[in-house]
Amino acid sequence: CPMEEEKMELKEVDRSSQERAKKAAKPPSMFERMIQPCIAELVGTMFFVFIGCVSVIENVEAAGRLQPALVHGLAVAVLVACMAEISGSHFNPPFTIGIFLCGGIQMSLAVLYLVCQLIGGVLGAAMSKVMTSKENYMNATGAAFTILKSDDQLGAAIFAEMAMTCLVTMVVLLGAVNGKSKSPLVPFMVGCTVIINILAGGDVSGTCLNPARALGPALMAGYWTYHWVYWVGPIGGGLIAAALVRLLLGDEKIRVIMK
Template identity: 35%
Template sequence: MPFRGIAVGRPEEATHPDALKAALAEGISTLIFVFAGEGSGMAFDKLTNDASTTPAGLVAVALAHALGLFVAVAVGANISGGHVNPAVTFGAFVGGHITLLRGILYWFAQLIGATVACLLLKFTTGGLSTSAFSLSSGVGVGNAVVFEIVMTFGLVYTVYATAIDPKKGSLGTIAPICIGFIVGANILAGGAFDGASMNPARAFGPALVSWTWENHWIYWVGPLLGGGLAGVIYELFMISPEPTHEPLPSNDY
């Protein structure tokens, strides 16, 4: 049950080698993801004279994020769980699957990884600016917050169903690609409206490097609410100690 399994963790956990190794894995995975995602937008702008908001640009950016996250989750899954996102970490915390102290370590690592990725992009592109997330014309802050809540809910719900649920079975082997797909699909749905972050670290890196903070709070509040809500709902209604269906007899296979 949510809340029942929530734990702060012991102070020594913050310096335990396994926790530090997991945090490092989170930082590297987030760097890989943000470098590919942010870099795809910068590259498309350079090739098309700032046309990354065109339909073709949106598809290209969505594909880059989907592929980048697929790899980032896969390479971190066996070490840290492959969160690559403070909202995923928060959703896992609400469900009692990670302690508060370990979650804070993950958050720091994710934010640092995203920042380093954007600094590397700025250096390797000869000083091109990273693009902070922003709202499109006609989209209010309330609209954007709801967009981020809904999209991140879908993301974290997918993480629970394919990677966290103890009944996932062989479905866990395709968890990274499922997680990448939902992010790519959500970018196609919401990218033209608020950028479709779903990830506070993904928004933080470009904002810090470009020092653009307008409406930045949206990309924290929305994803954390969506991720926490997904964790609560999945733990309350979906996870059960017994199978929820009757297995088929072996001779039916």
């Protein structure tokens, strides 16, 4: 009869709802907690460095800084948007360090992220070497950062890398970690910040902002001149951004003083 059929349907709906609730309550597996996020960091960093290097190696002279600026920024935006729910979409050691210092990731996973990002940077640079012509690759020194030629440039370059990395790391921390200012527009915000940084500071330091982006091309091209600048500057900028959020800009959960 219709009443019995309706009761059966309600029981089926109730049973399926209970099954969904059980699945939702089930804790994530080891693969989803540790392995999958690390794979995402490796793959995301690999493709970011690959696309970024190719944009520099194949840069059209008439485009100037605009081509690599748009490519790096848009690549970051796309990768952050599609992998944020898997790993948080760091793809950059200063981001991981800053997020760890603000309580957004455990130390064990942060260390794994750093290793995966550096491996991803090397793989991405290797992919760019395979894809581009030997002549273009040599002319661009494999997209390694070659703008620094003398010690006179060091002060400005280190300051530029530190300040610009501080800015983009602060955007990440406030947009993705700080509860009071979290925003779904983080991919757009980070991508735009990368673009404006490259347009503003490309002639000063090359605008690396990411040791993984520096390491891969340097290793593939064998170019290590002033390479340390692209570790000291970005990591220093990330630490400053984390300090600003922890001390002044963060909400009550993150801020360690004046609560």
